[in-house]
Amino acid sequence: MTSDDLDTVRARERAAFAAAPCRLAVCTAAGCLSSGAGAVRDALERTAADGADSPGLRIIGTGCLGLCHAGPLLRVFRAGAPDVTYAHATPDLAAAVVRQLPDGRLPDERQLPAMHPFFAHQHPVVLENAGRIDCERIEDYVAAGGYAALQQAMTEMKPDDVIREVVASGLRGRGGAGYPTGLKWSTVAKARGAGKFVVCNADEGDPGAFMDRSVLEGDPHRVIEGMAIAGFAVGAEQGYIYVRGEYPLAVSRLRVAIRQAERMDLLGQRILDTPFSFRIDVRIGAGAFVCGEETALIASIEGKRGAPRPRPPYPASFGLWGRPTLINNVETYANIPPIIRSGGAAYARLGTERSKGTKVFALAGAIVNTGLIEVPMGTSLRQIIFDIGGGIPDGRSFKAAQTGGPSGGCIPASHLDLPVDYEALAGIGSIMGSGGLIVMDDRSCMVDVARFFMEFCRDESCGKCIPCRAGTVQMHTLLMRMTTGVAAERDLTLLEQLADMVTRTSLCGLGQTAANPVVSTLRHFRDEYMAHILEHRCPAGVCRMPRAPERAS
Amino acid sequence: MSVRTLTINGQPVSATEEQTILDVAREHGIDIPTLCHFDGLSEHAGCRLCLVEIAGSPKLHAACVTPAAEGIEVTTHSDRVTAYRRQIVELLLAERNHVCSVCVANRNCELQDLAVAMNLHHVRYEPQDPQLALDASHPRFIMDPNRCVLCTRCVRVCDEIEGAHTWDVMARGRRAMIVSDLNQPWGESPSCTGCGKCVRVCPTGALFEKGATTTVRDPDFLTYLKTAREQKLWIR
Ligand SMILES: Cc1cc2nc3c(=O)[nH]c(=O)nc-3n(C[C@H](O)[C@H](O)[C@H](O)COP(=O)(O)O)c2cc1C
Numbered sequence: 001m002t003s004d005d006l007d008t009v010r011a012r013e014r015a016a017f018a019a020a021p022c023r024l025a026v027c028t029a030a031g032c033l034s035s036g037a038g039a040v041r042d043a044l045e046r047t048a049a050d051g052a053d054s055p056g057l058r059i060i061g062t063g064c065l066g067l068c069h070a071g072p073l074l075r076v077f078r079a080g081a082p083d084v085t086y087a088h089a090t091p092d093l094a095a096a097v098v099r100q101l102p103d104g105r106l107p108d109e110r111q112l113p114a115m116h117p118f119f120a121h122q123h124p125v126v127l128e129n130a131g132r133i134d135c136e137r138i139e140d141y142v143a144a145g146g147y148a149a150l151q152q153a154m155t156e157m158k159p160d161d162v163i164r165e166v167v168a169s170g171l172r173g174r175g176g177a178g179y180p181t182g183l184k185w186s187t188v189a190k191a192r193g194a195g196k197f198v199v200c201n202a203d204e205g206d207p208g209a210f211m212d213r214s215v216l217e218g219d220p221h222r223v224i225e226g227m228a229i230a231g232f233a234v235g236a237e238q239g240y241i242y243v244r245g246e247y248p249l250a251v252s253r254l255r256v257a258i259r260q261a262e263r264m265d266l267l268g269q270r271i272l273d274t275p276f277s278f279r280i281d282v283r284i285g286a287g288a289f290v291c292g293e294e295t296a297l298i299a300s301i302e303g304k305r306g307a308p309r310p311r312p313p314y315p316a317s318f319g320l321w322g323r324p325t326l327i328n329n330v331e332t333y334a335n336i337p338p339i340i341r342s343g344g345a346a347y348a349r350l351g352t353e354r355s356k357g358t359k360v361f362a363l364a365g366a367i368v369n370t371g372l373i374e375v376p377m378g379t380s381l382r383q384i385i386f387d388i389g390g391g392i393p394d395g396r397s398f399k400a401a402q403t404g405g406p407s408g409g410c411i412p413a414s415h416l417d418l419p420v421d422y423e424a425l426a427g428i429g430s431i432m433g434s435g436g437l438i439v440m441d442d443r444s445c446m447v448d449v450a451r452f453f454m455e456f457c458r459d460e461s462c463g464k465c466i467p468c469r470a471g472t473v474q475m476h477t478l479l480m481r482m483t484t485g486v487a488a489e490r491d492l493t494l495l496e497q498l499a500d501m502v503t504r505t506s507l508c509g510l511g512q513t514a515a516n517p518v519v520s521t522l523r524h525f526r527d528e529y530m531a532h533i534l535e536h537r538c539p540a541g542v543c544r545m546p547r548a549p550e551r552a553s
Numbered sequence: 554m555s556v557r558t559l560t561i562n563g564q565p566v567s568a569t570e571e572q573t574i575l576d577v578a579r580e581h582g583i584d585i586p587t588l589c590h591f592d593g594l595s596e597h598a599g600c601r602l603c604l605v606e607i608a609g610s611p612k613l614h615a616a617c618v619t620p621a622a623e624g625i626e627v628t629t630h631s632d633r634v635t636a637y638r639r640q641i642v643e644l645l646l647a648e649r650n651h652v653c654s655v656c657v658a659n660r661n662c663e664l665q666d667l668a669v670a671m672n673l674h675h676v677r678y679e680p681q682d683p684q685l686a687l688d689a690s691h692p693r694f695i696m697d698p699n700r701c702v703l704c705t706r707c708v709r710v711c712d713e714i715e716g717a718h719t720w721d722v723m724a725r726g727r728r729a730m731i732v733s734d735l736n737q738p739w740g741e742s743p744s745c746t747g748c749g750k751c752v753r754v755c756p757t758g759a760l761f762e763k764g765a766t767t768t769v770r771d772p773d774f775l776t777y778l779k780t781a782r783e784q785k786l787w788i789r
Contacts, residue, residue: 288725305722310598310618463703463722463729465599470644473727474678494677501640504613504633505601 001265002273003151006142009264013143020056021079022101025131026089028061029217030249031210031371032071036090037061040072043091047098057101060134063218066127067118069370075131076106085112085119118369121388123350125358126334127374129219135253138260141221147266149340153229154274157340162233163189166336168344170356175201175292175329176407176433177509178355178422184326187316188234191324196236198227198278199301199320199327202243202250203285203292206405207456209436211360212330214372216243216250219334220257224280226333228267229340231278234326239280242297245287254282289406289460293508294327296462307462308508329434331360351377355421359435365402366441368393378419381411385439396441400524404433406453406460407513409520410446429520431513445542446525447532450518451479457514468511471502475518482529485536485548492533496522557623562630568621575603575616578629585629586638586667589704590617591754593775594713597705602638602667605629613637642667647678648727649685650699651757658758658768664702681727688733690740693763694752701731701759707751714775719745731759750775 001009026032026041044059065073070087074094077083078101086093087110096107124130133140141147153162167182188196200223204212216223227239243251258280261267269277283301290296291306298320300306319325335357339347348356355377361384363370368390375384381401385391392398400410409430411418418424422432440449458472478495481487499515506512522529531537536548557568561578568577573596578585588600596617604613608626613634616627628634645651645664653659667673685698708720708731719742723732733739752760753771761768773789781787 290725307722310615459726461726463724463726464597465601466641466644466702467601469703469726469729470648471640473681474644474647477679497640501637505604505637505641507598507601507615 003155006147006151006264006266006272009139010142010148013139017143020058022056023058023060023077024094024097025060025062025065025075025077026094027063027065027071027073027075027131028135029064029068029214030247031064031068032073033249035071035088037072039091040074040089040094043094044074044098047095057098060140061136062133063127063130063135064214064372065131066122066372067112067116067369068372069368070112076101078104082114084114085116086110087112118371118373118388118390121375121383122373123358123376124374125338125350126215126222126331126360127218127372128338129222133219135218135220136256138221138257138264138266141219145341146221146337147225149337150225150228150232150266151272153232153340154272154276159189159233159235162229162340165339165344166233169335169339169347170344170351170354171332171335171339171347172355172422173329174331174335174359174434176404176431178432181328181332184316184328185230185233187314188236188324188326191317193324195238195321195323196234197320197323197325198231198234198236198239199297199315199325200227200239200241200330200333201292201294201297201327202241202247202330203289203297204244204247204330204434205289205292205460206407206434206436208362208364208402208438209405209434210362211372211435213247213250214362215330215334215360216247217253220250220254221261222334222337223254223330224257224261224267226336227280228271228278229336230326230328230333232276234324236326237277237279239278240283240301240320241280242283242285242291242301244285244291251282251284258282288462289456290462290508290510293510295508297327298325307464308510310507331435352419352421354423355432359420359432361435361437363389363437363439365438366392366396366444367439375420377421380417380419382416384420384437385416389439392439392441394441396443398439399442399444400440400446400449402430402438402440402449402517403436404431404513404516405436406456407431407509407516408433408436409516410440410449410524411520412524429516429523431516443540443542445483445538445540446521446528447479447482447538448540448542450521451476451483453517454479454514457510461510461514465505465507465511467502468506468508468514471498471506471511472514474498475502475515479518482532483538483543483545485532485543485545487533489533492529557621559621559623559625559627561627563626566621570620572621573617574605574614574619574621574627577621578616578627583629585616586670587617588663588667588702588756589706591706591710591775592772593779594706594709594754597709600641600702600704602641604634604637606631606634638667639671639673642671642673643676643678645702646673646676647680649681649683649701656700656758657761657765658700658755661768661770662758663756685730688739689763690738691742691745691747691763692740693747694739694749695761695763696731696733696739697759697761698730699759700757702757703729703731704756705731706754706756707731707760710750710754710775714778715746715748715750717744717746717748720751 074089589597603616
């Protein structure tokens with residue numbers, strides 16, 4: 001297939017789209033599927049097949065619509081009418097929707113209000129296709145403008161031009177550290193040596209994070225396109241996507257997508273009849289958090305034990321099997337097609353001075369609208385949590401937001417108006433991380449939260465370096481002493497010393513950031529620690545203290 | 554081959570392109586403590602004891618894997634890194650069961666030496682006391698994981714020098730263990746050649762010879778072996 005052939009496919013699909021005045025999109029991301037989206041889809045299809053079909057009706061399984069707690073979600077698109085979204089859709093409701101479509105009077109029950117604030121305040125770029133395309137049909141992606149960026153890169157641009165656009169976009173890595181993507185691409189492009197690789201990090205191990213999973217499940221071609229463009233830009237012909245083993249649906253959708261792309265000459269030998277070839281293979285992780293660290297991930301792909309190694313040398317010069325390797329996160333690649341399509345400068349208009357574009361967040365915890373959102377960088381936490389997230393349920397009050405998972409920190413209410421970008425979050429002792437955002441109300445104990453994350457790091461430490469392996473064990477023990485009421489002030493000193501040592505001396509990012517939850521809760525909620533230690537009392541009432549010495553009253 | 558000059562603790566030193574900070578420091582009699590490093594093996598960079606400061610860099614650098622670059626100013630014993638090293642040794646002593654009085658490696662133990670050199674007579678961290686099973690299935694050797702510090706010298710010497718790759722690391726974090734083959738009893742290992750190199754490089758009493766009352770320390774033995782193999786020169 002040539003670039004012109006692809007244009008023909010796109011035109012044909014768009015015509016078919018235009019001819020179908022009505023689409024019923026069921027969210028078929030893992031969240032909605034687990035609450036019964038499969039049965040809803042069956043009911044739609046059965047009722048449509050039973051003759052209640054209106055001409056031009058299409059039923060599609062689409063990517064994550066975001067409002068996960070209200071799943072299964074069903075969205076109705078009709079030409080010339082506003083979209084209607086149903087929450088908690090049931091098979092009966094689905095059947096009623098199909099039956100009533102021809103008269104244009106849709107059932108009222110379970111309809112979300114038009115312009116629901118959850119959707120109104122978002123700015124989808126990475127998630128632009130959610131709800132619009134069927135995640136298992138490449139033609140839908142193509143019709144929505146997919147693979148146009150690859151076409152453009154292949155036919156109108158040189159690798160340098162592509163890199164220049166990525167640099168101009170100001171895009172920074174979405175995997176956590178925020179390293180400038182354009183700089184990384186140009187480093188790999190300049191690295192000497194044949195047989196370069198492009199790797200996509202889809203290990204997503206932070207507790208509470210599901211951004212990458214949703215992108216892979218809902219719009220796998222977007223990641224494939226981003227990787228192919230990266231391969232073209234840096235001079236690699238082989239790509240790997242390393243997906244965590246807990247994401248079987250993402251893996252199967254990716255495999256379907258790769259096969260479809262190969263069949264249309266968008267992957268494989270001589271892409272779009274140009275001299276550029278690029279293959280992608282899927283590699284599946286076995287459930288170790290540390291395998292998200294880039295050098296451990298590379299070792300894992302090589303078939304070795306997933307343990308990190310000292311950097312330098314960085315993967316850009318010495319990566320997979322010793323070859324120059326570009327490694328980026330899922331969301332980073334997913335940003336590439338729009339950057340190439342509309343130009344880096346246009347992308348850079350979104351966001352803040354040093355953090356460009358949008359960021360996808362996974363909202364979890366004590367928040368009304370649990371789910372997936374995408375907002376421009378620089379949106380305040382208050383907007384995210386209260387306007388989009390709907391605030392705190394059960395009439396409770398906001399206590400802290402945890403960003404960055406086990407490498408991140410807790411942000412107290414006094415910083416709710418902070419514009420969220422890489423520097424701002426780092427400035428108050430947290431990190432952007434990959435986009436997990438866990439909201440906590442006044443029933444959460446910050447010492448207990450720190451203990452939870454320390455337990456996670458202790459269990460996920462690979463064991464290679466002593467500070468991380470043994471330091472997390474001791475920090476966890478000290479936190480346990482506090483939460484069970486047997487700690488003394490000396491334990492706090494030991495904890496703070498260990499936190500500093502483990503941060504400074506650990507081999508990889510896991511250990512270097514493992515103490516962040518402790519340090520940030522100490523910074524913002526020190527009084528809670530003191531209550532546990534001096535008074536053997538948990539102000540939030542979370543920690544049971546059976547071993548606590550009698551309190552002097 | 555280009556030569557580099559740098560300073561370590563203010564002392565000007567020279568280095569070849571291949572040398573690390575650790576190599577150069579040792580050559581000049583500057584003692585940087587190590588535990589996982591062993592002359593003749595690849596570097597593991599896991600013990601973190603050799604971390605040093607380089608002027609102008611906010612990070613600490615593992616001397617065993619950091620090239621002795623031109624012009625850098627290295628400090629090996631600042632108060633900060635000395636305190637960190639002490640904490641690392643304390644962590645190790647609390648991690649498993651290091652009871653010198655009943656250990657075959659007593660007075661020949663690198664962990665004990667480190668503690669003595671640091672004047673460490675007290676461990677502030679809670680002993681984990683894991684009670685791990687000893688493997689005495691091998692006809693000549695014993696593996697006592699209670700004394701293991703997971704330096705992986707045994708793993709590396711078996712793989713890189715003997716070429717048998719009998720040893721490897723299983724599980725992660727505090728559960729990580731050195732295992733033979735697929736976690737089989739050492740005595741039943743089909744790959745072990747019984748060469749005993751692992752026993753020779755073990756820094757503690759985790760690997761020792763049956764019936765022995767003490768262990769042998771021989772830090773140069775791999776260099777000797779390599780010279781003998783590669784240059785047919787049996788010199789110490
Ligand atoms: C312990 C640890 C876990 C990590 N896990 C992930 C992960 O799950 N996904 C990811 O993209 N990056 C993860 N990273 C960051 C990667 O090492 C790397 O920086 C990233 O993949 C680079 O891509 P980016 O520049 O697009 O962000 C992790 C890092 C550490 C230290």
